[in-house]
Amino acid sequence: MRGAQGDLLRLVAAGQAESRAELARMSGLAASSVSLRVEELIGTGLLVEEGAGTSRGGRRPRRLRLSPSAGVLAVADLGAHHARLGLLDLSGTPLVVEERPCDIALGPEATMDWIAASFEDLLLRHGPPGVPLRGVGTGIPGPVDPATGRVVAPSRMPGWNNFPVAERLGSHFDLPVLVENDANLMAAGEARSWPGRETLMVLKAGSGIGCGVIVNGALHRGRGAAGDISHVRVRSDSSVTCSCGHLDCLEAYASGAALMAVLGEQGIAVERPGDIVALVEDGVPEATALVRNAGRLIGEVLTVLVNFLNPDAIVVGGGLSSAEPLISAIRAAVYERCLPLATRDLEIAASRSGPDAALLGAGALLLDAVLA
Amino acid sequence: MRGAQGDLLRLVAAGQAESRAELARMSGLAASSVSLRVEELIGTGLLVEEGAGTSRGGRRPRRLRLSPSAGVLAVADLGAHHARLGLLDLSGTPLVVEERPCDIALGPEATMDWIAASFEDLLLRHGPPGVPLRGVGTGIPGPVDPATGRVVAPSRMPGWNNFPVAERLGSHFDLPVLVENDANLMAAGEARSWPGRETLMVLKAGSGIGCGVIVNGALHRGRGAAGDISHVRVRSDSSVTCSCGHLDCLEAYASGAALMAVLGEQGIAVERPGDIVALVEDGVPEATALVRNAGRLIGEVLTVLVNFLNPDAIVVGGGLSSAEPLISAIRAAVYERCLPLATRDLEIAASRSGPDAALLGAGALLLDAVLA
DNA sequence: CCATCTTCCTTCGAAATCGAAGATATGGCG
DNA sequence: CGCCATATCTTCGATTTCGAAGGAAGATGG
The missing domain is CATH 3.30.420.40 (ATPase, nucleotide binding domain)
Structure with missing residues (x-):
């Protein structure tokens, strides 16, 4: 998952490349190297070949996709009174999205633990069997210090100031954790639609x-x-x-x-x-x-x-x-x-991304962490 | 000058690396590869070894510098009534800087030709003999479209609108040409001081x-x-x-x-x-x-x-x-x-960069073009 | 239907890169 | 002063990457 391998997976996951030829163009690697690595990735079960794409005037490309069994991401978008929660596959496609009431006034500990429990619940009910959870993330309606994963001086989140949100959420999972401002996540989600x-x-x-x-x-x-x-x-x-x-x-x-x-x-x-x-x-x-x-x-x-x-x-x-x-x-x-x-x-x-933009953005950002 | 070689030169020129070890750290290449390439660059006369640096607790590094004979850049910062003109070596150090009166109201053709002539003059009088000119650039007190090198809708440059400044300046030199807004150049120059x-x-x-x-x-x-x-x-x-x-x-x-x-x-x-x-x-x-x-x-x-x-x-x-x-x-x-x-x-x-900030910025940006 | 062009992908020898081990040089410390 | 820790740089065999050539598959156009 490291280095060049990760780059190729990222390109496929982000939808920027669908074939070996496109991977070669986008990654700058030689076509032969791409072929080799793709073969390995298919061998380890992370990529799958899926039929042929449309010709661009020559031989048709063999389409590549992330294997559905490569992993899932659990993401949330926390609002003042509601949270949207979802599971995504590694290419960022939602498997399930739910909206549930919640109240951030209950404080950061309770809220983060509730999100963790909700993730477990979603996985139990909708997670494909045998597919590992690869990362978790949530959006927060306030400023988040990217260096520490803490909420800083939020204007409408009493009791949250300086709370180490990322650390708390991460304590439930031994996985990459993302905590980010909600508008930032929305932006990251929209970015893929433009x-x-x-x-x-x-x-x-x-x-x-x-x-x-x-x-x-x-x-x-x-x-x-x-x-x-x-x-x-x-x-x-x-x-x-x-x-x-x-x-x-x-x-x-x-x-x-x-x-x-x-x-x-x-x-x-x-x-x-x-x-x-x-x-x-x-x-x-x-x-x-x-x-x-x-x-x-x-x-x-x-x-x-x-x-x-x-x-x-x-x-x-x-x-x-x-x-x-x-x-x-x-x-x-x-x-x-x-x-x-x-x-x-x-x-x-x-x-263009609609109400799930922030969840999609969380997926996109998490992917970088997962494939680092 | 291409690829990895260029990257190493860039790191040395920008002052980000002074020894083989630093180059290895900054470039991500293996130390052995760096050594090989540096040897080549010294062989072609672009780099020179210059004494030993200060020890950081072990063997002292052998300091690397761009050879003074690797090339010079001719840069200008055009104002409404004056222009600053200078020659830089490839690491961005000024060899000479002069301020001369000029009048952009004379129009883009005359002004760009005057700049070109001034560059030739500077080279004759201050250019180290045998050292090739590697790039030219100028700042403009108005917006420049980066895609085309044209001035676009400048508020105080009558007669310049939509003029292909980069093309005109480039017609005098078969070299990389940079034309950029003056504040942008100043910013690029300051960036290296922070x-x-x-x-x-x-x-x-x-x-x-x-x-x-x-x-x-x-x-x-x-x-x-x-x-x-x-x-x-x-x-x-x-x-x-x-x-x-x-x-x-x-x-x-x-x-x-x-x-x-x-x-x-x-x-x-x-x-x-x-x-x-x-x-x-x-x-x-x-x-x-x-x-x-x-x-x-x-x-x-x-x-x-x-x-x-x-x-x-x-x-x-x-x-x-x-x-x-x-x-x-x-x-x-x-x-x-x-x-x-x-x-x-x-x-x-x-x-921190003082009145030459824009010239230094032009040098920094030109270097990227020269070492591309 | 067949020649030709384009694009996709693989093969294979050449070249670049890596990384572990070692050589070199220096500061610190007993 | 001698030894150790640290840092720089080089050597050399193993690995990765490249790139040119060619095979595979399809579009195009007579």
Whole structure:
């Protein structure tokens, strides 16, 4: 699984290569070396040959796939009140995905132990017999220090500050463990749906506002908080104090939580960001206006970042992302104020990976650890 | 010069390795392979052995250096009214640097031909005899499309839009040619002075405001305009229309040109950004207040970007950077409003590479092309 | 249907790379 | 001073990787 062998498996798992010829092109190794190694990998049962692909004008390639029995990954995406949990094969294809209620206010120990137990449960009920678990990972709705796997100064996770999440989760499994910010995972998941786009900004618009950054195809972590845009000061007539102690943070105006609060004051009861989307689709004008305004504010913040980073695409995901006015308003703001060179081929679009993006991202990142 | 050989030369040139042992560690090759290749490189005259280094507790390493006769690079940093020109050896050490007046308003053809002639002149007068020219490069005070080497929509270079600068400069030399935005070159130059700091924002505060971005040790170009912060809208009571057509751009308030205009209105004549620094050092209160305010505005823009990118350091260069109040004000703004995780180990400091940063950056980037 | 081109994959000798062992050189310490 | 620990560099046989040539399988086009 080490070195060159790992590289080849990674290419196949990531869907970047499907045949020996493609592996040779992508890995830079000689075709003959690839053949040798592939033969070994088939021998050890990690790869399987699976029929022929489509010809590109010559002999048809013999398609390669990761063996379904090579292993599974258990991944989770932890939210404030729910968690999505899933099993993936090593190529990142979900075998099963479930959503279960949970409450991060119970604290990090209880929550991590609950995730571990849920993984065991999923494996028992849906894990293919005899296929080993190869890695576990979870997303966290707060900043994670990549060096230590600890949660650092989360704004809405009381009791979690500085808790060694990765260590606790890892204590249940003697395996590679991944703990990462949820927006970062979403970004890693989307990245695979945008081939050819090397630099992405992936916005997570849900109860909060998060953003994951892909630079040159790789997740940019910074010090663990990279992509944070929720505490940017927005231009506003009124004046709101954010939970972080500063004035007029984007999150205080444009997050799902902020919108729900405003709707609540107007006597329109909403429980979760998805309810806002439903209101917008039903044509409730108050909701539409709110969402459009949120999009404008987010878009104005993004203009700065688009000029600075010059991404190839801005991908909008999260519970609010299916509200069409949100994306339109973001588009309008960005295209209006950014430099022509920065917007020339910039695509601004809704998520392609859907609600499982974070789980897919966890799989993609875990794969690197597993095949290291 | 190809492949592994090039990698070893690059490591030596970049100062990342000084002995065979270090080369082995940095390159990942086996010590024996390194020895073989180094012997070859010494044989072809590209490397020379130069005395012994300091022991780290065992046998002393035999220090390796690029041969002074391996080649020279001719580099320039083009400004609005002046150009810095220099010759570097392949390890990026300047052999000679000169500043000459020039005028980009004469148009791209004349300017590029003038640069080429100046390179020839420098070589005649300062080039070591028999040492071949291995590459040429220049910085441009405007956006450069990395794919085509053309200037794209420059705000203050009339007549240059879409001109194939790299092609024109290259027509004089049958060699690798580099054309890059000036702030990007400065960033590439600073990067070598900040070992261990992988992600940098390098601010160029001169007549204009530019910024170069280093992510994971490599220059981030985006679509050619990455790092552009001059047209971010700032919070302001008054209301100024920028040359780009939008309201209240940072550049209209905090660039050297803007400061000079304000000072002019106050009857204080200044010719170039350096004069402002002199006024500040002389304790002229109007100048100090202006510079401090510019720093605050720049700092407020940087807060957004620091939260987003989580750089390891912010480096301030350019003609205004030696004005101490500028950096203090930037520091104050950033440390006040950024997330703790983002500022925990963030360093905000003046340039370490000095006025030749852009030339050094051109050398570093050219080296990659030369040793490709 | 057959010649020809393209692409995929394997074979096999040549070349590069590795890695273990040893030679060389130095600092530290009793 | 002599011995040991450490680090650098080289030697040499074993292993891996390369690359040119060729075989296999299919597309294309008369």
